[in-house]
Amino acid sequence: MALQLKAEHASETEDLESTAKIVKFVVVKKRKGEDHAPREDLLSFEAVMLPHLDAAHNLARWLLRNEQDAQDVVQEAYLRAFKAFAGFHGSNGRAWLLTIVRNTSYTLLKKNRVVDLTTTFDEEIHTAGHESVSPATILEHSENAELIREAMDELPAEFREILALRHQEGLSYKEIADIAQIPPGTVMSRLARARAKLKEYLAARIGKE
């Protein structure tokens, strides 16, 4: 019935919607029609985005806590970024790329049912028995990279990412807000909580030693 209808009125079909879709499609096709364009696109994409490969890898590595996953995610993020590159008009290529890396990382974290996406966490285990550790003692241990890595890996993902973005990439609150998709006003309080938690975990580890 539907097919019949369609055939019957096919010649008169001039609906705005489908034509609008076709217009979009043709625009895309036109870009492809220029023979060497994809290659030029690729070269300019690489020139803008490959310099941020370390930043992308570092963020993914902190979020996923696993080298193989991090590499897969970064590769996937670069592919996604390349496909979306035509829509990138800003000047901040790093923040744009990191947003995609972050989203891709979370997709994988969610698929793997990793439950640490929020801060609800077994606080008792981590907060017990370190009250005696003084800031001075923590400071003494603060150059122990291995200790800090372990403590940071225990943090929830949203804390790991905000610490990496601020301390390792030196990004502004505004950039962090864009990448982590939170209101700018939230950045400061989340960063404060992340630092406090990191101190706590560090103290707990030092206390155990």
Next chain:
Amino acid sequence: MNCEEAIKLMDGYLDGELDPITSQTIEQHLRDCRNCEQAYDTHRALVRAIGSAVPYYKAPAELRERIQSSLREEIVERPTRNVVRDVRQVFRRNQPELRTSLWGTPWNWLGLAGLGLAAAIIFAAIITLNLVPRLQRPGADQFLATQLIASHVRSLMANHLTDVASSDQHTVKPWLDAKLDFAPPVVDLSSEGFPLVGGRLDYLDNRPVAALIYQRRKHFINLFVWPATSDSAKTTKAITHQGYQLLHWADPDFNYWAVSDVNANDLQTFKHLFEEQVAPH
């Protein structure tokens, strides 16, 4: 400012992210309050020390190569690949059993349900869209007019006025000829005050069309051209719609639609000049 407020804003102050006035207030408070000053100094020292000791994971060299080669594959295979498949392939590589089962069960059923729903929507849309135009048949011209104006506006808005920018008809014409299955007439009317700006491909009335762009003082005229069919209207028709002037005419070979925000007289003049130039001498 009291101590509680100062502590709350401490991280922002430390990071230099507070506005100057709040910053000054905190500074003042730290000068006045010994406790807060100490807390701040300790916090700063720790945050700095920790921050600089957090290991930075640089990308291994092989990752760069992997990305570059996958991007090159991408431009070769571009038309058929899609993101969803890529994600699955990449993500499946690790722990295949666990992840396959995660991908496998609930999502597939959701996907099937989604497909069913999508099919129903498309089915409904086909029926509606096929019936509606028939009911609105008298508005076919009106509909084309809307399309023409949309095309005209889009060409000015999206910074995509021309695919080939040239005032030389002998540049614009071959370019269009090569992209289309017809050879639209291109004439230069600059001596008459309508300089040719360039040409563009467009899509109208369910077919690729040529768009010639002419300028009239500060205004642009999009002249859409496509081959005439046996049932094409041969009459001249002027429409004013949404503040735009549309003028349609036809010769034995082509349909013309001129769209612009110039006044109706200018557009008429343009049409006459164009017809004169195109007509065989």
